[in-house]
Amino acid sequence: MAELVAVIASTHHPFYYRASTSTGEDRPPFADEWVRKVEAFRETLTKARPDVLVMVGSDHFHQLWLDNMPQFLVGKAPFYDANWANEEREFGLPRMVLKGQEDLSAYVLREGLDAGFDLAFSNELRIDHSITCPIITLRPEADLPIVPVYTNIFAPPLPQPKRFVQLGRTIRELIESWPSDQRVAVIGTGHLSLELGGPRQFGPHGPDPEFDRKAVEWIAGGDIEQCLAEVSLESLHLPGNATHGFMDFMLMMGVAGDGRKADYVDTYDLFHTMEAYFTWYPEGGAR
């Protein structure tokens, strides 16, 4: 069977690419420390020696639109073109092409349907910065095949938080039962507190540092029970109007397992939002 060698949860900050590649007067003062933290985080994936990456993210109204909106969607294609014109325009992100791991996509779809998740699928998916940001930070060679998993954290009605946790648990079960000798890492990105297009946007910190502190505690401690007790679709409006992206962190807690403490935790308090990086090694310690 395949081996789950790393579980990684991260924020996806679209400004990282520009900040880390800028020089001279264009380089922001927070860039050097940010790069240092990202490179240390990257090492947690590198030393797990994955062959395949399952990438959990959310389309930001790029390919998925309100006339046909899936809640959970799995890409099944041999290649994925990546990044969109408005991401090049606003964030300076490069165009990319990633290989797909189609047999794992097919397995996740078939077995996921049979496990009670009515997953949508796409045979031609252009992916966006929710998946390319962690490729840029964690695997800039962009050389490993991927299985993209998109969640709807963006266009209500949304699935309940517990559904994200359940999907995470199911993704783990499916990877561990996949008849293959591949080493698989799951990488999912979301947000802590975040405001976009509202009065609290682009402040000196994330819009709700207290929520961020609790969220990091829940994730780092694998405290799914407490997180589910305190987080609801309604409550997530309070820390910031885009904070429903936190549910992708909850999905990753489901992948990592109940009560499973993260093996690596780091944060970086930036303007606009707090960065947060977590890695779990399912068998304990990198090999």
Next chain:
Amino acid sequence: MSKYLLDKFLYTVDRDQDLVERYREDPVGTVEWWEAEYANRILNCVDDERSTWLAFEEAEREALRTHDYPALFAMGAHPFLTLTLFIAMFERDHEGLGFQLEYARRLAHVEMPYPDIST
């Protein structure tokens, strides 16, 4: 209210750089053209297979014509779509994050709960 149609305007203009420029320079003409020609296009269908029923209400039309993003926020237009398009149009007129911070200031009167963005 037709939040869906507001969102559709913001989405379809944002993804077409020519339309972004046209909406920046001529909002009245662009909104009139878009409602007549584009509002009823189903984005994944050929042009002949259009919807027949989508139209703005006057307050929505006026908010779009006047680039009034606080009004769009109050109507429940998706804040991500509004922000992304307005950054594309007006960030260039400000230094650094100046436009984003002005945007926040113009919404400073908003209290929780924010308008419902469900479509």
